[in-house]
Amino acid sequence: MAEFLGDFTTPAGRFAIVAGRFNALVGEALVSGCRDALARHGVAASSVDLAWVPGSFEIPLVAQTMAASGRYQAVICLGCVIRGETPHFDMVAGQAAAGVMRASLETGVPVIFGILTTDTVDQALNRAGLKAGNKGADAAMAAIEMVNLLAALARG
Numbered sequence: 001m002a003e004f005l006g007d008f009t010t011p012a013g014r015f016a017i018v019a020g021r022f023n024a025l026v027g028e029a030l031v032s033g034c035r036d037a038l039a040r041h042g043v044a045a046s047s048v049d050l051a052w053v054p055g056s057f058e059i060p061l062v063a064q065t066m067a068a069s070g071r072y073q074a075v076i077c078l079g080c081v082i083r084g085e086t087p088h089f090d091m092v093a094g095q096a097a098a099g100v101m102r103a104s105l106e107t108g109v110p111v112i113f114g115i116l117t118t119d120t121v122d123q124a125l126n127r128a129g130l131k132a133g134n135k136g137a138d139a140a141m142a143a144i145e146m147v148n149l150l151a152a153l154a155r156g
């Protein structure tokens, strides 16, 4: 019986981050946490590219474009959709999630969902480094784990 597990050793290659500028304070904190986690796991800053998009709704197109380019081991999507601020929360959050999943399945590249969906700004800030971890850092870890898992699966 084979058992496959992605570890957290430093993977070779480049990473992409796609981040939403909507709720910029939260977005910047997520990007910072993500970059910090990648760096502390040995990924050089020069190996990480960052694309800013207007909001979470635009993340999937850019994520899929970057994933399909063949230049990246993984694409990390970061954003924040706050229910209190929009009557179309469900549409923006739902389409962002569905698009991120589709980008991953259509390209075969790990496209990581680091988009916060919260009821309030406070909840978002807390999950972007204030007092409940940093979802950007979590997304970086998921990216590294998935890259290493796919490599392990390819080795057989």
Ligand code: INI
Pocket (backbone or CB within 6 Å): 020, 022, 023, 054, 055, 056, 057, 058, 079, 080, 081, 082, 083, 085, 086, 092
């Ligand atoms: N985009 C977000 O990333 N978060 C939000 O909370 C949000 N709200 O509140 O509406 C939001 N809207 C913008 C959306 O993502 C698109 O950029 C916009 O609709 C243009 O397509």
